[in-house]
Amino acid sequence: MLEIGSGTGVNFPYYERGVHVDAIEPNPLMMNQTKKRKDAAIASIETYLASAEKLPFPDDSFGAVVATLVFCTIPEPAKALQEIKRVSKSDATFLLFEHVRMDHKMLGKTQDFLTPAWKKVCDGCHLNRDTLELLKQSDFSISKVDSYFYGLFLAIECSNIKEVKRINIDEASK
Numbered sequence: 164m165l166e167i168g169s170g171t172g173v174n175f176p177y178y179e180r181g182v183h184v185d186a187i188e189p190n191p192l193m194m195n196q197t198k199k200r201k202d203a204a205i206a207s208i209e210t211y212l213a214s215a216e217k218l219p220f221p222d223d224s225f226g227a228v229v230a231t232l233v234f235c236t237i238p239e240p241a242k243a244l245q246e247i248k249r250v251s252k253s254d255a256t257f258l259l260f261e262h263v264r265m266d267h268k269m270l271g272k273t274q275d276f277l278t279p280a281w282k283k284v285c286d287g288c289h290l291n292r293d294t295l296e297l298l299k300q301s302d303f304s305i306s307k308v309d310s311y312f313y314g315l316f317l318a319i320e321c322s323n324i325k326e327v328k329r330i331n332i333d334e335a336s337k
């Protein structure tokens with residue numbers, strides 16, 4: 164399993180025994196704070212100082228990928244999604260919990276207005292990023308979207324579709 168932008172390791176206690184997690188995080192200050200949670204975790208966890216846009220793993224490495232409150236901050240989210248697709252196996256599960264631009268005229272516009280200042284004080288976080296739309300454009304197959312706080316937060320379940328699979332289907336129909 165791969166975790167993107169693990170920060171201080173808040174998700175580490177939730178991984179089960181017997182699971183191996185490779186967790187990437189580009190901020191060394193965040194990474195320094197993960198040690199306690201890494202040592203306390205019952206899962207086996209390996210951390211890497213790396214960005215989602217350039218993942219240090221070979222193609223087709225992971226059966227599951229997790230990202231929580233990360234896509235708002237990634238400077239090049241489309242590139243990150245390409246990388247996640249690359250390192251994921253075909254049909255790998257990709258689970259996200261993200262805050263997004265709200266589908267509400269006034270609140271969405273308020274997010275747009277706040278984003279320039281918000282980015283400066285919140286470490287590059289885009290309050291108004293439409294991560295669900297980015298996922299759709301990246302050709303992930305979205306199976307479930309749960310919305311919280313009037314659509315401010317989304318829990319998204321999707322899976323990876325590999326190009327090779329579509330080629331096989333095309334070939335099979337000949």
Ligand SMILES: C[S@@+](CC[C@H](N)C(=O)[O-])C[C@H]1O[C@@H](n2cnc3c(N)ncnc32)[C@H](O)[C@@H]1O
Nearest residue numbers: 168169170173190193214215231232233236237
């Ligand atoms: C709001 S924190 C969330 C941390 C953690 N996932 C959580 O749920 O508490 C956002 C995280 O995204 C990380 N991040 C920023 N740019 C990134 C990138 N290009 N690739 C991966 N992670 C990134 C930040 O360093 C930070 O740890």
